[in-house]
Amino acid sequence: MDGHHLCCSKHKVKRRLWSPEEDEKLIRCLATHGHGSWSSVPKLAGLHRCARSCRSRWLNYLRPDLKRGSFTSEEEQIIIDVHRIVGNKWAQIAKHLPSRTDNEVKNFWNSYIKKRFISQGLDRNTHNIICSDHQKASRKVACNISHTHQQPISVLSLNSQTTDASMEMIKNSSVKVPNFQFPFPQTLDITTTDDQTPNVVWTVKGQSSSDFTSFFSHGSSLGSTANIISSSSSSSSSLNQDGFGIINPCGEATLKSSEAPRSEGDQRQYWRYDQKTIWISKMETDDDQFGEAKVNQNIDASFDAANFDLGFMESTLLSEAGLMDFDLASDMNDLAWN
DNA sequence: AAAAAGGCCAACCGCGTCCCG
DNA sequence: GCGGGACGCGGTTGGCCTTTT
Known part of the structure; x- marks a missing residue:
């Protein structure tokens, strides 16, 4: 969930998954040189990837503190609660789930929670019950x-x-x-x-x-x-x-x-x-x-x-x-x- | 069994902000 | 104050996998 640096947005690159070898190179590079400047990482790591792709891969997938797997009901509740307050501020929501990324939270929301809200007749933005004009008039x-x-x-x-x-x-x-x-x-x-x-x-x-x-x-x-x-x-x-x-x-x-x-x-x-x-x-x-x-x-x-x-x-x-x-x-x- | 459809998720895109010279 | 590079963020989409027909 990261933008692309000018260098790679100039020419459309075909979407390509990271290979285990590329992951290994990136991990080794960051272990050796630290996270000082992402712009130097591709060269140091010997990767044919742009800096932002490397950063994105690290932050969303390779970071050692990340928790993989499905969301727990507690995490789900946190996401719903915080989303009700801040809306689609995925990074803000993810801050309340230290081992999850904003991308993960966003995907989880779009894949599960949003659909569940719709099926339950809830507004996915306000979390309110969607009511008809008739209901509003009654109120x-x-x-x-x-x-x-x-x-x-x-x-x-x-x-x-x-x-x-x-x-x-x-x-x-x-x-x-x-x-x-x-x-x-x-x-x-x-x-x-x-x-x-x-x-x-x-x-x-x-x-x-x-x-x-x-x-x-x-x-x-x-x-x-x-x-x-x-x-x-x-x-x-x-x-x-x-x-x-x-x-x-x-x-x-x-x-x-x-x-x-x-x-x-x-x-x-x-x-x-x-x-x-x-x-x-x-x-x-x-x-x-x-x-x-x-x-x-x-x-x-x-x-x-x-x-x-x-x-x-x-x-x-x-x-x-x-x-x-x-x-x-x-x-x-x-x-x-x- | 195979093709089509749907779902999921990692990767990409575009824009905004920050920071530094 | 201004411009450019670097980074952060939300939105979008390509491609893989699973399910359905």
Whole structure:
């Protein structure tokens, strides 16, 4: 999975598999001279191959740390999880599978997983269930009904980048949703309980923290485990006096000053969770409407696109909450509930 | 048994980025 | 700042192997 150097792209070379003799030459050359410069390898190794072909062969096949053979179910799950987040970034996905190459991952995806997704009626890009216009319309109706008959508790909007334009959109858009639902039996709540310092609390209604762990361990395949803040005391300790903080997904809560591009007079508190930027504004509480729910604030949330799983959020909110007016066809880079 | 079709995977392609002079 | 070489990456495809007809 490597490009070709100018030298060999000039003249179309017939595709040719590497022979054991060529492999041997390449291995011996690299053992002798190291991996300093690929451009010198063909000559040093006595190979009639271009530098990039040698590099490709080494990286994708001859490297001693490579694991050959079929993918395990664990590896498959990692690929699916990471792909849901980063898309067709095979090199990025392969980084989570140290002994696999991007080429292997890509081939595996195209050969097995993609086809399985199609057979299961899942969108191979977003991993969502592909639904018909009729289904979408049904969801829209459900959304409208819920808005009419239920007391709204959260105002949530999402955007991939905290640009001025997106912030404007965030401010202007407001979707009333009965709750912030995830595709698990848990509910993630974010609250402001203090007039001066927002106290950010992640609660799990009626669920054990281990369930919450499994929820966030969605990120574990990314090489990290999410921090769990399940009580107001622990979460407040993770915030500095301004109420700004970082929750490190590795489990340590660390502080960071606000870098949020707030406009003058904007009273909202800025809280950063890893790559995600969450704006929280205070609002009148309407407690106990939903039992133990502590969500009684407006939440404006904007998320940097870099590592955040918008597709996951989309499928989550669409398939589980099922109460939002949401257009599947909308560009995920401009995701918003309106 | 043989030809055709389909699947898989290594190799190739084109483009973007980085780095250095 | 610019140009060129080297490298990295995602997409594509040729060729081999297996399965189907």
